Amino acid sequence: MQMRKKGEWLEITIPHNWVGYSIESVLKNELHVPKKLLHQIRMSKGAKQNGKEVPWSTALQQGDKLQVLLFQLEELGVITTYMDIEVLYEDDHVLVVNKPAGMNVHPNEEGQTNTLANGVAYHYQSQGQEVKVRHIHRLDQDTTGAVVFAKHPLAVAIMDRLLEQRSIKRTYLALVHGKLKQKKGVINERIGKDRHHPSRRRVSPTGQEAVTNYEVLNYMSKNDLSLVKVQLDTGRTHQIRVHLSHLGHPLYGDSMYGSKVKGSHQALHAAKVTFPHPISEEVIECVAPFIDEQDLFPGSVQDYL
Missing domain, CATH: 3.10.290.10 (RNA-binding S4 domain)
Incomplete structure (x- = not known):
């Protein structure tokens, strides 16, 4: 077509x-x-x-x-902030970028700058695109990797539906403490808020349904660390961090969920996102190279996918 x-x-x-x-x-x-x-x-x-x-x-x-x-001119909706964003895929409908660590996906208060959305606004502006900045999903501040943005209301509506239908597939790489008992597994434990900590989550029978699929790729006995590939059936806040910690294998550098290592951030990277294009329905696959995790993950992302 x-x-x-x-x-x-x-x-x-x-x-x-x-x-x-x-x-x-x-x-x-x-x-x-x-x-x-x-x-x-x-x-x-x-x-x-x-x-x-x-x-x-x-x-x-x-x-x-x-x-x-479809492409009526719109306000960007956020302040433009100059930054070098790494574009993984872009056309008239969708943008996929590689988020570094230590950065929120979008502003949490008016006037906030230096979030990924501010960088995307600068990117749109520098390309002469008068497009509202709309993210389809989020990553934690210290999680790195692929984030999808939609460029017009129809793309947003379709991508939101695809997310709900679990047709947007995201693959993560995580470095966790210890050696997991099973090479592959499914963690099906509900996740809710932790009453004792405002931003922390925990496994809770009254929480929201949460399903995490994992596969151990490598165990490094020298550091007692395992490299794990993770795919989500649901997208709860801190889901991978909570589930792997619940198994007794917190993410390396994730002090909130049990790591004793004071790293710059938790070792979690959204390595690949795959989705049907919202207009053409062609399957789009984006692989996000490591940005600042070379010191955490040996090799390149392609080695593990």
Whole structure:
């Protein structure tokens, strides 16, 4: 399927398998536009056939150009801060960047700068993109690796749905203390807030469902450390840190959850993210190289995926 951005419009050349579909059917069932956004597009006359306003019941023919108003100019929403962000993937709809340690994904208070979102705002501005900064998921301040941003409301709505459906797959690499009993396993323990600590989480029968899959890649007897590959079925706050600590194997450098080592940050890296593209549905796979973990993880990310 051919599609391209033309100013504020997404132009789609109708493929043979969409012949006879109405404009409304394409928007609802092929592009998965949610109800609220569908209403906005209707009100702004934001769908055209070959550049003309026609009824949404109009049947489309092969080679027709369907234009959809998707890329309206927006405020960035955060202060721009100059930083060198590492872009792993970018097109008109999605941006994936590699987050360093010691940085929040987004501001937690008005006027805050030096978060990843501030750097993304600078990146958009320097590329001449008037796009609101919207993250699809978060990483802890001291966790490094791939973070996904969406560039327009439709991409946001679809990516949020994919996240809910667990179609966005994230693979992490963690360095933990000790030797795990099992080479592979699933940790299925609910996670809730810790009453005694405002930001800490703990395994709790009344908490939210949390499922973590792990596989031990390497045990380093010299340091009594294990390198573990982790995939999440759910995305709870501090999930990997809580679950591995619960097993008796806290992350190296994670003093909040039991590590006695005073590292600069916990050894946790979001190494890979895979997702169906929100518009084309093509599978996108992004691998995030280690940024500042060379002293923690031996080798490169590719060695472990």
